[in-house]
Amino acid sequence: MSRDEQKVSIDGHRLTLTNLEKVYYPETGTTKGEVLDYYARIASIFIRHAADRIATRKRWVDGVGTPEQPGKMFFEKDLPEHAPSWLATHEIEHSTGTKHYPLVQDQATLMYLAQLGSLEIHIPQWRVLSKGDPGTITSDTRYPDRMVFDLDPGEGRGLADCIEVAHMVRELLNGMGLDAYPLTSGSKGVHMYAPLDGSATSQQVSDVAKELARSLAADHPGLIVSKMKKTLRKNKVFIDWSQNSASKTTVAPYSLRGRFTPTVAAPRTWDELADPATVEHLRFEEVLERLDDLGDLLEPLAQSAGAADAASITDADPDEAPQDRLTTYRSMRDPKKTPEPVPDRHGTTGDERIFVIQEHHARRLHWDFRLEHEGVLVSWALPKGPPTDPDRNHLAIQTEDHPMEYASFEGTIPKGEYGGGEVTIWDSGTYELKKWRDGKEITAVLHGQPDGGLGGTKEFALFNTGSHGPNEDPARNWMIHLKESSADDAAPRSKKTKTRKTRDDEAEVSADGPVEPAEYAPMLATIGEVNAVEQDEHDWAFEMKWDGIRAIATVRAPTNATPGSVALVSRNDIDMTNTYPELAELAECVEVDCVVDGEIVALGPSGRPEFGRLQQRMGLKKARDVEEERAKTPVYFMVFDVLEVDGESLLRDSYDQRRQRLFETVSEGEHIYVPEAFDGSLEHAMNSSKQLKLEGVMAKKKSSVYLPGKRTKTWLKLKHATTREVLIIGWRTGNGGRAGTLGSLLVAAHGPEGLVYMGRVGTGFDQDQLEMLREKLDGIARKTPPADVPAEQRKDANWVTPKLVGDVEFGGITEAGRLRHPVWRGLRDDIDPEDVTV
Template identity: 50%
Template sequence: MAKSEQTAIEVGGHEIKVTNLDKVMYPETGTTKGDVIDYYRQVAPWFVAHASRRPATRKRWVNGVGTADEPRDAFFHKNLDPASTPDWVATVSLEHRHRASTYPLVDDEATLIWLAQLASLEIHVPQWKVGPRGGHQNPDRMILDLDPGEGAGIAECIEVAHLCKELLDGMKLTSVPVTSGSKGIHLYAGLDGKHTAAQVTEVAKAFAEALEKEHPDLVVSNMRKDVRGGRVLIDWSENNGNKTAVAPYSLRGRDHPYVAVPREWNELTASLEQLTPTQVLERLASIGDPMQVLLDKDERVSRTAKDRLTKYRSMRDQAKTPEPVPEASPVAGEGHSFVIQEHHASRLHYDFRLERDGVLVSWAVPKGPPDDPKENHLAVMTEDHPLEYGSFEGTIPQGQYGGGEVKIWDAGTYECEKWRDDKEVIAVLHGRPDGGLGGEPAKFAIIHTKMGGDDKNWLMHRMELEPADSQAATGTSDSTTDQKLPRFEAMLASVGSVDDLGTRDWVFETKWDGYRAIAEVTGGQASLRSRNGKDFTRTYPELAELGSLLDGHTAVLDGEIVALDEDGRSNFGSLQNHGAGGSKAHYMVFDLLYLDGESLLRTPYSERRKGLEALTLDGEYIHVPVTLGSDAEAALKVSKDLKLEGVIAKTIDGVYQQGKRAGTWLKIKNQRMQEVIVVGWKPGAGSRANTIGSLLLAVNGDDGLTYVGRVGTGFNAKQLAEIKKRLERLERKTPALDDVPRADAKDAKWVRPSEVGEVTFGEWTVTDRLRHPAWRGWRPDKNPQDVVREDG
């Protein structure tokens, strides 16, 4: 079923009709309505814990939030329409001055998903709850909204937040900071419920006024905008019984899908940044909910509560089984892998698993997949399995759940023709050439029949292939060299340190200093493209050698295009001058994603590495560099001794998560670097009188471009001339951002924010500026919209 059509999902025993799942709600990031619903499904346990029994006001963006240049207005909804509200949604009627309004109570996951289906991106709640008879209870928390005025920013908010904490600690009130997903910070303090909203409001007002008196240059308690310049408003008024604030874990209707996220106090440093839904879910899985200290113990949510792998974990003891038992919650993705495992448990059966929403949806098939359309086989649905199980082979000890030998019978990718939760799945499987399916595509329907009255029982049916199905696996030709290759996106590494390595097994590779590129080889011809789709094939003609080295194979590889100095180190400056003075490019291949009809995305890193090394790619310009081993200390020492940029740490059992920044790849740098967007330049003086003195730099922040300082070193005369020529073509009359200090803006020439460069620097200042930056060069392989602050 196409995503734009209406379909139904079951949530908490309720059927919810969802529509237009492919509608883009956040154009800047391509985030769809389906992504929004998926986020709210995964964050529901924590969202509900903090929002339940609180009347919910909704801000709806029916057609998306628009862009920074053309934002769209939201519809602010308080009153529910009884005709369109499901009868299972808990509601409360509240009297206002002129009329009564009916509000939803987000007491369960189903209600939250129903609101998300209505494009309610933001959900706001008061600081009090509804009692069992529908009346106001006294507030159970106080909120202080720290809102920076013009000329102030997050650094000033952090300073004020710590001042607030000192006072709140003195009042013996436990407090939790929440980055609002917008400009400021919300502070929540837990209350005992003995005081009215009016009394709490008076306390909050006195609190703000006291801090203003002590710190008049930093804090303001007056709501008037004309007195807030350069200071932080402590908005105490949101404690009024008639007011609301954005709920913890709610999305924000800004140009980027940032979230209102509870934080630890030690996170409030100069490196603080707003978080995306994916980052929020990852931190909930790893550190839990910092705001749970304000909840009663029976309201708190464990890190894995309602996680789709909770049941899987409960059935396994990681100390006793070789099976993967990940602690982290699964994160939904777009993968379509499958695996069929031959399982010699108490009775032989075949485990049939399809990747869906970050897990392997699984059935046990006693007789195995049918090979005749005239036969139907029983398929018993089992618990969801982690994606890591897709590469698992081994012996589960007797006495453990599923004890016996597990072997992969076939594996690969599938095309989903239909997926109706709890009803029917139709998929075309494309397995391995030597797999149990015979190397040919196979189409199966799995239908929920509940045979014998057992809800776990499904029926598996082999379907006849349509001509289009068989062609999808092999292209339009039987020739391997004519095969159409799948399009893969590069997996990204997270910024990390040695402290992040934990107890997992890692392998360390050189961090190359060049342009990341995916290579596709078919018919003896190679093409290379950057992460943002830029075609590098003609730019670096010497890398055509890859096609001849892999002649007879079809392959997709991942690597880095670099220029080498006389000591064999990658030199980014030389790559900038490719083609001048005999400089040549080299392609350092470090991963194998696809080979001769088989996707290797779900294959562990160690196996992909063996496959890559077996190809013996050793040419004049094509190389498979050796790893730096599995000892972190030794690898980092070698990297520093050789004056390399750093290392990339990769877990040996990690799968390739295309298009994602994952914790199974860590980028550990020897020096700090930052991608930047050039937004302007200042004319030089003295020896630079006729050229550029410095470049004005920015990165993307929560409210658009954020100024991060200027760079005036690291250039040579040739680069200065090239940069000036490039930027003169991009001139504009006004700056593309608002927060450039007056001294830096004086005499500046403004340009369109379309060019990405890179600098080295010492550290971030408390005002979020680059300290001692030096220019490294342009980054034509990067998109401006992807440039954000890197803290590593």
């Protein structure tokens, strides 16, 4: 035989390997013989991950060619008629007829496929198994034993961006209790696998993967896209979740790729991916060398995925297997990490059907609408809540069935877990079923609580709208309609909660004494992006963002016998009543007792709030100091929310309802203002804010309830410039005019494992601030740095105990986690040091 042809015996089968000198990768001169050698050496590991899975192939019989003249590729599912009879195969019925797929069960099969020019071998996430000898296998489970994500860079993005997204996906998967194994795909992006126990169907796994991808795209719209439309992928990383479908395949781990160089879908360590800029795709020679040093990095995936061999899985028809309607629900939750109920099995339906509507402050606020049916709560997510107008239907997205125990669930799902956020019961009760056509139409009369969100009895119809696009699951897309007969008084009313106790639990305050502050922590906003709000801006209200300090005011209205009183408490529970005595005027602006939320500001010569001027009033306690500074720098209270009126809690009322009560409750005075929300579009609001030289705009969901102490995404800060709080951990010696004070501050914030250094701030100070800061810093000096600070930043550094909170404006965060171009704005004594986090 010629050097270009060999007959070999593999696994007891005779194969003829031909054209061994043919160049398959012209750019590197890699020959077919080298390709066959690679697959022969990698076979034992390759088979570990590809066995029992149908193999589709991409064949380049004449090689991959060059960029100028690419080789011709054939995509092949069916085996050729001349295929050896000893090959294990699996039959699948397609619309075009039955196709016989090979199963890569041994080295002989792998070498046979490589001999045909099959550079790439693609496999699904589910396995087929047989009893007895290899041969034609006619049953499969379609129950995946792993979940996969294909992170693909669009134009303008690269491998490093995919790796950044991979870390985000890993965090979500870990939060679900799933391990994550990354591969550089050998093509453009990254593949990620998570092992599953094989109890969920492909459709169920695909649904979960889709939701994870959508949630990441919603949180990072400038970086990630999860929709299939290719025109949306420019400057984005596409998270392809669809390869979890039973009909889809992914290139097998350790497969060569048909690129112009012989790269491989190669497993990587997370340590390797810690610095994305240094990562490149691996060639087959490198993969073989790594195996000698690192072994199979996917070994844990091979051991746990499927958690079974042929003896533990039967070839029964999956449709005949007992159905557990909570399989998907359980696969998405770890009872050790979430307070949600996770029962072993679904329940049974009683004589009286129940419903629950839960308000869910997850990544995006929505309402979960659940109806008891066949022992579970059939569930839909309503992004805009139940409709209040028969002429306007609302979107309803069907989600996984929930257990009956979920009907009474309220609590906080931890961050990182599926659906992380606050869950409260908006309304609950029983319902009368009028119609239930599975997957098509449901009509029910809901009997809610008298003080529930529905406001009594309402009749709703749910109907399926089918697919919204070629890659949408039609089973998920529904609308919900309020029946005309129950439209009267249909406006949703949130449940009232009991008034919170005051800090003095021993006795009531006497009628002529000072009012005790109510224990309400301010609801907090999240920094948001304008383009995220513009998509549905009619659902939002826009207020100007005032540059001051937050305060909760507890007000007792004046009576014939008493003048009324006001107690002011900061965000960190510091009593500020005596620091700002002019705001006692608030008692004269109300006729009822109330608790309101607002911002204390000091105005500059231009009439706009200036945080620097407010610094002169902050922290003063002596009456003489307060009066002296008050004459120079008066303050004003911008009241923007009301939490309680005459003992009635308004926390569960919507933003619109609370604003109406606010204007009915508080009138303006010399130092008290009740600003109107902006009347116009978000664009106009942002432009007006910029013209007024304000910080930006507060966007508040009109349907949002008030969650004390919670940072939510129903309130967003839309800023022209970015500001944040920092902890001072040290200072560096100054030169010239600053020789007696300081040159710059070293700042940090709390991270998961301690303080995280965030850089230096050297601009924005005036002489008074420098002298004041130096005096304070000298009083909290220490010998060692409280955080890990790079050596080059320690020169001339003086360390302090991290007790002082500062406010800085900055232009972004560097890859190293440092503030870019920070400018000092002032100290914050209204924020606890422990609350300053990365």
